[in-house]
Amino acid sequence: MSRAFVFPGQGSQAIGMGRALAEAYPAARAVFEEVDEALEERLSALIWEGAIEDLTLTQNAQPAIMATSMAALAALEAEGLGMAHVSFVAGHSLGEYSALCAAGAIDLADTARLLRIRGAAMQEAVPVGVGAMAAVLGLDYDAVVAVAAEAAGDEVCQVANDNDPAQVVISGHKDAVERACEIAKAKGAKRALLLPVSAPFHCALMEPAAAVMGEALAGVVVRDPIVPVVVNVRAEAVEEADRVRALLVAQVTGEVRWRESVQWLVGAGVTDYWEIGAGKALSGMIKRIERETEQRAIGTPEDIAALKG
Structure with missing residues (x-):
């Protein structure tokens, strides 16, 4: 059985997400602390105690969802159930940044800052209502x-x-x-x-945001991922840092080819999909794409305990 970790995108945010993980696992708490430090604000307080309207703002939702995914991954690693046990990673839209962070291609602090920039740039690319x-x-x-x-x-x-x-x-x-x-x-x-x-994502109107992300990505270290990353705009695995950087820029205006990405993973022999972080949206999509697969959503200590049980 081959396994992939998949990482959710915008829309999965919820007040309180990741808090139980941070309370149960010091490694998960450390993820939220590092993201807070990178952004020079207590994003964790907004995630756990704030208003959903504020959390849903694109510039907040994107790093928040990533932080929750990385906290869940840190908890899995603490239990010996992490990246050593997967063949591929993939993420939906912003989740691709989470996947790349999980695969060691981009450091956590840089990923948080890139997503804050990405969220703001996408919001500013098109006037509200257009x-x-x-x-x-x-x-x-x-x-x-x-x-x-x-x-x-x-x-x-x-x-x-x-x-x-x-x-x-x-x-x-x-x-x-x-x-x-x-x-x-x-x-x-x-x-x-x-x-x-709040904005028309993944279309040609996002060209200004793509230009911003090109500059931002040029300023961070991107490494070859430790496991192949199935990328949105190509629906195939990528293992080279230079391609990762270029495809993240293309992703801003490009299509999220999730159905084809899952079909590619199925073709590569992946039968077991763990959705890492908030929500279960990807698990439902994967089951509709290929019924002969198994899904698990990993977002709480109870989810991890069930794996061990």
């Missing part, structure tokens, strides 16, 4: 690509996330995305609904 994202349920990928192209006109509307066979997310100008929702419903989509996000 862009939107929507989930289309019940149409396959090729059909949604055609819907987005039909709706775009002289605006931006494109597939942002190919999540699983039942869900494809589109992104772009708000008017074009709303047109796409109506076209999708007319073509038989079960649902097509706007998402409660």
